[in-house]
Amino acid sequence: MKMSETxxxxxxxxxxxxxxIENASKASVNPHFKNRYADLAEILNTSRPVLSKHGLSIVQMPFFSEGKVGVETVLMHESxxxxANELLGPCVKQDPQGVGSAITYYRRYSLAAFAGIAQEDDDANTASGKSQPPAPQYISKAQVERLDEILLGCHMNTVKRFEQDYPDMTKITADVYGSIVSSLESAARKYQERKNQEDAA
Structure with a gap:
């Protein structure tokens, strides 16, 4: 921390x-973690009028050093x-959105520390690259029945391989269903063609 002589x-x-200054209200909701938090705007709205009333002002400037992003926060008095203090840390995503999230995170925490405001996390999860994966979308009952129908026309070896790969068809996700259907239909068609040729012979 740096400061003037007195x-x-x-x-x-x-x-x-x-x-x-009162603690900032947690009016925003993190879309990934569903927790409520006080964002930067809320902390500014909570602290700036009171700081100004007592002759205090805040200046925050982002900076970059050796691939890291940081924010210098200066608290000034009318006298x-x-x-001043610098907060420097990694930026997981090296793109405009990632850099912006990191800067917002450092600004918010620095400002809250200077003003003595307690608040929960918000951009920390974004800045650190943490997010919850979306819940898997499984195929419907009708789609399971469709797979059963196609398998009836396949060779037993194809059926065995399928059962090894997908022991529980209800756990097949929707994003791979189309490719599975195409593969099984192709296998069933070839099997039926071979059977027809054998019967004709």
């Missing part, structure tokens, strides 16, 4: 401001006194 006036004003 911060007596700033410390007095900050103590008065923190006595009035000219100031304190």
């Amino acid at each position: 911060i007596a006036e700033l410390a007095k004003a900050l103590a008065a401001a923190q006595a009035e 000219g006194q100031w304190i």
Whole structure:
């Protein structure tokens, strides 16, 4: 942390401001983790009017260093006194959205720390690359029955391989159903063609 030669006036004003600042309301919902959190805008709305009332202001600037992203937060007092701190960390996704999420995360946590505000996580999950995978979509009962129907026309070896690969047809996901149907229909068609040739002979 860096600061001006003296911060007596700033410390007095900050103590008065923190006595009035309430914790930010958790009005937003993380779409992946379903938890409620106070976003950056809410923390700014909660802290900025009170800080300004006591002659305090905040400046936050993003910066980059050796592939990492960071934010420098400067708390200034009308007397000219100031304190500053840098928060630097990794950025998992090196694209505009990933960098933006990391910057928002660092801004929010730095501002909350300066203002003495308690709040839950929000962009932490995005900035760290954590997300919950979507729930698998399994095939319907009608689609299971369709597979059974196709298998009746397949050679027993094809049926055995299918049962080894998919011991529970109700757990087959919708994204692979189409390719499975195409493969089985092709196998059934070839099997029937061979049978017809053998019968003709």
